[in-house]
Amino acid sequence: xxxxxxxxxxxxxxxxxxxxxxxxxxxxxxxxxxxxxxxxxxxxxxxxxxxxxxxxxxxxxxxxxxxxxxxxxxxxxxxxxxxxxxxxxxxxxxxxxxxxxxxxxxxxxxxxxxxxxxxxxxxxxxxxxxxxxxxxxxxxxxxxxxxxxxxxxxxxxxxxxxxxxxxxxxxxxxxxxxxxxxxxxxxxxxxxxxxxxxxxxxxxxxxxxxxxxxxxxxxxxxxxxxxxxxxxxxxxxxxxxxxxxxxxxxxxxxxxxxxxxxxxxxxxxxxxxxxxxxxxxxxxxxxxxxxxxxxxxxxxxxxxxxxxxxxxxxxxxxxxxxxxxxxxxxxxxxxxxxxxxxxxxxxxxxxxxxxxxx
Amino acid sequence: xxxxxxxxxxxxxxxxxxxxxxxxxxxxxxxxxxxxxxxxxxxxxxxxxxxxxxxxxxxxxxxxxxxxxxxxxxxxxxxxxxxxxxxxxxxxxxxxxxxxxxxxxxxxxxxxxxxxxxxxxxxxxxxxxxxxxxxxxxxxxxxxxxxxxxxxxxxxxxxxxxxxxxxxxxxxxxxxxxxxxxxxxxxxxxxxxxxxxxxxxxxxxxxxxxxxxxxxxxxxxxxxxxxxxxxxxxxxxxxxxxxxxxxxxxxxxxxxxxxxxxxxxxxxxxxxxxxxxxxxxxxxxxxxxxxxx
Amino acid sequence: xxxxxxxxxxxxxxxxxxxxxxxxxxxxxxxxxxxxxxxxxxxxxxxxxxxxxxxxxxxxxxxxxxxxxxxxxxxxxxxxxxxxxxxxxxxxxxxxxxxxxxxxxxxxxxxxxxxxxxxxxxxxxxxxxxxxxxxxxxxxxxxxxxxxxxxxxxxxxxxxxxxxxxxxxxxxxxxxxxxxxxxxxxxxxxxxxxxxxxxxxxxxxxxxxxxxxxxxxxxxxxxxxxxxxxxxxxxxxxxxxxxxxxxxxxxxxxxxx
Numbered sequence: 001x002x003x004x005x006x007x008x009x010x011x012x013x014x015x016x017x018x019x020x021x022x023x024x025x026x027x028x029x030x031x032x033x034x035x036x037x038x039x040x041x042x043x044x045x046x047x048x049x050x051x052x053x054x055x056x057x058x059x060x061x062x063x064x065x066x067x068x069x070x071x072x073x074x075x076x077x078x079x080x081x082x083x084x085x086x087x088x089x090x091x092x093x094x095x096x097x098x099x100x101x102x103x104x105x106x107x108x109x110x111x112x113x114x115x116x117x118x119x120x121x122x123x124x125x126x127x128x129x130x131x132x133x134x135x136x137x138x139x140x141x142x143x144x145x146x147x148x149x150x151x152x153x154x155x156x157x158x159x160x161x162x163x164x165x166x167x168x169x170x171x172x173x174x175x176x177x178x179x180x181x182x183x184x185x186x187x188x189x190x191x192x193x194x195x196x197x198x199x200x201x202x203x204x205x206x207x208x209x210x211x212x213x214x215x216x217x218x219x220x221x222x223x224x225x226x227x228x229x230x231x232x233x234x235x236x237x238x239x240x241x242x243x244x245x246x247x248x249x250x251x252x253x254x255x256x257x258x259x260x261x262x263x264x265x266x267x268x269x270x271x272x273x274x275x276x277x278x279x280x281x282x283x284x285x286x287x288x289x290x291x292x293x294x295x296x297x298x299x300x301x302x303x304x305x306x307x308x309x310x311x312x313x314x315x316x317x318x319x320x321x322x323x324x325x326x327x328x329x330x331x332x333x334x335x336x337x338x339x340x341x342x343x344x345x346x347x348x349x350x351x352x353x354x355x356x357x358x
Numbered sequence: 359x360x361x362x363x364x365x366x367x368x369x370x371x372x373x374x375x376x377x378x379x380x381x382x383x384x385x386x387x388x389x390x391x392x393x394x395x396x397x398x399x400x401x402x403x404x405x406x407x408x409x410x411x412x413x414x415x416x417x418x419x420x421x422x423x424x425x426x427x428x429x430x431x432x433x434x435x436x437x438x439x440x441x442x443x444x445x446x447x448x449x450x451x452x453x454x455x456x457x458x459x460x461x462x463x464x465x466x467x468x469x470x471x472x473x474x475x476x477x478x479x480x481x482x483x484x485x486x487x488x489x490x491x492x493x494x495x496x497x498x499x500x501x502x503x504x505x506x507x508x509x510x511x512x513x514x515x516x517x518x519x520x521x522x523x524x525x526x527x528x529x530x531x532x533x534x535x536x537x538x539x540x541x542x543x544x545x546x547x548x549x550x551x552x553x554x555x556x557x558x559x560x561x562x563x564x565x566x567x568x569x570x571x572x573x574x575x576x577x578x579x580x581x582x583x584x585x586x587x588x589x590x591x592x593x594x595x596x597x598x599x600x601x602x603x604x605x606x607x608x609x610x611x612x613x614x615x616x617x618x619x620x621x622x623x624x625x626x627x628x629x630x631x632x633x634x635x636x637x638x639x640x641x642x643x644x645x646x647x648x649x650x651x
Numbered sequence: 652x653x654x655x656x657x658x659x660x661x662x663x664x665x666x667x668x669x670x671x672x673x674x675x676x677x678x679x680x681x682x683x684x685x686x687x688x689x690x691x692x693x694x695x696x697x698x699x700x701x702x703x704x705x706x707x708x709x710x711x712x713x714x715x716x717x718x719x720x721x722x723x724x725x726x727x728x729x730x731x732x733x734x735x736x737x738x739x740x741x742x743x744x745x746x747x748x749x750x751x752x753x754x755x756x757x758x759x760x761x762x763x764x765x766x767x768x769x770x771x772x773x774x775x776x777x778x779x780x781x782x783x784x785x786x787x788x789x790x791x792x793x794x795x796x797x798x799x800x801x802x803x804x805x806x807x808x809x810x811x812x813x814x815x816x817x818x819x820x821x822x823x824x825x826x827x828x829x830x831x832x833x834x835x836x837x838x839x840x841x842x843x844x845x846x847x848x849x850x851x852x853x854x855x856x857x858x859x860x861x862x863x864x865x866x867x868x869x870x871x872x873x874x875x876x877x878x879x880x881x882x883x884x885x886x887x888x889x890x891x892x893x894x895x896x897x898x899x900x901x902x903x904x905x906x907x908x
Contacts, residue, residue: 009776009777010777013773013776013777068452070455116632119639120635120639122451123388123394123451123455124590124641127586127587127590128635130583130628131587131628131629131631132628134625134628135625135628138625141621142620188765188767191768191776192760192765192772193751193755193765193779194762194765195765196751197752199743199744199748199752200741203742203744204739206735207739209724210723210724210733210735210739211727211732211753211755211756211819212756212819213724214722221762258456258459259456296473297471300470300471300477302468302576303467303471305466306467306468306471307467309463309464309465309466310464311460312456312460312463313457313460313461316449316453316457317442317446320453
């Protein structure tokens, strides 16, 4: 185990804990940059999906993992971003304009959902966001003049400053750049007063408020930022698939987005990436699994939801801290070897804390 | 014109009763354990499938298969509580929401994998199928009438249970304060399991009642998503509230399906929900959620 | 002029008068203690001053501001901070992060500056950390700086809550039963800290307290309440000798007989 001696305040504030950590992340960055040289078309395309899901994961993590607000309708923000991008780019709006517009429209939707969120708590908020998700889905189906109804919309590849990114690697670098930018902005927010206000609201609304944090302002802000980030991912998603239709943004997609952060690990930015990787790879694994199952079972459409559900249950039961939590445990095991004991990370179990006024 | 309107109201009430029964299942569990069971609709779906499978056995009379299906679901409900819910009690609300959502996914997928259930739509044969009852000019199918009658009877039974039995009073105590109930010698864990049994049984009844109207299929549990607005409108902690909420949703849906443009019917429940939440953030009958400091 | 003035404050919960026509004034630099039996309405008074409850009637003035027109989150900006009877910390975060939240009312940077982490944001962050380190030094919390709050002992958590309120650099500090759950030694330390807070930092302290030894050690004036009403006000000694107060705590002779 390495001990860190802090000699200046800057050390607490900076992005990387120390030079060694920075080295690891630089190495990871280099690998991500040369990835198109290492992977074939198909896997590079999957890598782009991982990045898109990671952006959504980051947005959702900010809202649920750091601010403690549950959203069961996040696919709706993804949809708003995707459809805004599709509609604008079909009318010839350049990407550098349409992308911020997609984010802005999505942010506006986030603002609208955030408004009732001020008055709603826990489960009431979850169900209100669920309702929002349904309403957006049905709107997309019915508003045929703009959204094409259930026929969906077609998109062209991204044209960025006159260059058409129609190759897999071109899109990959675009997604990578935007992911990096999103990550940096979130990281900055989290080491500033705004990020601390979010976390304070998550842990205790009452004392956050008594410390001068306006719940209305910061909860709405969390919704707006989260929706904008998700809208960004939506715009990328639309260009990646080059076809969007309402069923890609249904309630079950919202749940899959939540699975990203639960499986990745709540309350950690790493978790968003690990979760995105896991959720992209899971269908691949299921495809491999199919070959080993009896054919009566293998091609049932119910197989995937069954496995998704089982994995979700197992993660919450056995590893509530998600993949990132598991990684931290493994790392600690090696650092402390041979002193690690089983209960080290165990949290004391608490009673059901009721918010009900008794 | 008026007749058509009344007819719509009646069928809305019937469907509303089913929403209400599923919502009742949510409320029972939520009141006792503060767990919101997102898999309530799937419990209902399982109940209907079990009744279907048992009814498929030649020697079994319909009523017996219903009773057995309800009992089987009670057992399944209790088993789910023991296996999955009890270990996560006390964890943040988010974990609990996710685990019941996972349960819902799992149950829905599993139902479509079970041979004989699958992804097809099945018809549950009932002795009262295709019969109608006329009240003057209004005609009500026996299926709808059955829903309304059973809901009334079930509500009376539940009311009596909570009011007059030891176990019912213990459940009320737990819903007020788990720790205090524990200190008073109430076996909290066992009562929680029992509440899941009751809730799953109610869900099974709702499933069997709904089966003649929507048929039995793996996705019929999605009706649970309509029961949410019902439970929330009713305040999520109130048993009569759940039924009233269900009736409101049922009637609004029936009317909006007839008088409003396409597609509005599907979201009308959620529009009503959002409207109620904006006006009354804790539902129509809800208790205030405030932490004491 | 008084820093905090409470005028004819009343609070009703569904027909029950939890607080009934309570008035008092706290001068700048005073240590003012509210005592009373359980259920006397002490915490309710605090909750009304910190605007968690809206009073049914009465006025609260702080430094010339009528608090009834304010929101709870404005209070630290005005210079009023509080602690809670049962600890309300951000328990998944480190001590340092908890204390930094106390600095929230002093953050001046804009959202975009924080997103880009501009030099101005960096400077502000360093200033916040300097302020927090002073509080850490004052309360001897160096040892726990990077520990997650939820795992620390109760006594330390109480201290962190006090520290978080201090980080806001308030002009007045409301402490709700600061010694509850502390052992004798910790309570002794607390009495020194409370005096330091007033003498060194010049912060006015209003506290609710049961431990009469602590009360008589530090308080300039004491207010005794019972059943939501004011019984008496005076020095700790006067209050202890007041027959009405003794009666509220111990019951009358007739009750005993």
